[in-house]
Amino acid sequence: MLRDATLIFRSELLLARRSPARVGLEISQPLTWLLLFAPLMVGVMQESPDFRSGSAWMVMTPAITIYLVLMGSAFAGYKLLSDLGTGVLERMRVTPASRAALLLGNVMMRVVQTALQSMMVFLVAWILFDLPITVTGTLLTLAVGALLTLTLTSCSITVALLAKSEPIFTTMISTGLLPLTLLSGILMPITPGLAPEWLYILSRCNPLTWVADLARATFTGHYAFQPVVVGGAVLLVITVLSVWWGTRTFNREII
Template identity: 25%
Template structure:
């Protein structure tokens, strides 16, 4: 059996193990779903009639940002699970098995696709309740969902790497909060980039989270024809920019995480 096939088969077995673990702990899924649900309701009803979107509707603008924010937070569950497995010595047991070296990480990141897909589904249903609609073609809408899942998968590898670096779940939560909160709030998740100060605006425009949010709005048809064309290239071509980021993240963090996994021991 070739290394690639062995990685896929072993990863599938471990992905099943992770999904069974989630099934036995439904509170994990509940917590993942409550957060985006609350964000959509709070921002839609508190700021929906206050924040003006040139040529557009704030609630439809908001959903693209919530999609991007939620998959970023959802990806942290990958690193959290890895950190927990290391602490409990489960990683050491996996390494003693005749399994592919990268299968544990492949299984973890792959199983979390299901949780992220479920979160996206709940967000879409909640969005329908507050006035959001898919106004593009079926194909574009499917591509929008796939892009969100693919970006979440890429970020999961980043979180898996950090999960192997830190000594405890508590440290992981603190470290990822420092990373995820600025990336998700200094972006076009809740407000457009145009009114922001120049330095902040430049960061927001080139932030990959902004590109994912803008891609969602574009692929779901939530950008009005009357809306002004963004000045920065990442927001004019958000799908291309997002795909470049996804490729870069995977090329960098997959080998980093696999190499780190080979050195990791029980803490």
């Protein structure tokens, strides 16, 4: 299966190399968030409860990478819908490649893309804002982003496979993505001193909240029990469930 997934990943990589302009635009998107959006939110966070004035950039930098993972991975299913429409999946399913490899090969490409975007964010933040970035913190945060990319891309591709229609897929993703994003505290951390109690409790029920806290903890090097152990456990659980769901759906639908 791993060999098949690698072959599919290489084919996706070759397709990307034929569109360098698109790849360049996708990788440069983090610069827009870092330079235009982050300064605004840093100013707001410095006046918010539960945040020290010097910690705002350290909070926002990993948050931007998680948001990019969320936005990029959630709509990865469009690629599968395109493959369905052009008959690519019809040709792929007659090959001996495992169905799980068809899923994982596409996911691997998305993981590489989001890793490049995240490294771009870290590099620019280090150069422009002189953040105390460490190698360990960077690698751990990239690992969190990779697992989240695996999770969300698997879910997106699976939803697209079930929807089989761009309008239905767009409606399903957009409907679920907005509350998950707002309640995750990615763009603006939801703290007891800032949010109403009911909103704070609701946010803690969102798995992405724990993942966002985990990314911030690994990036800043604050390895407390709740963000690291609990957040890591939540991330591993949703990753396993999403890959299982995606593989099971592929085996059932692509036969």
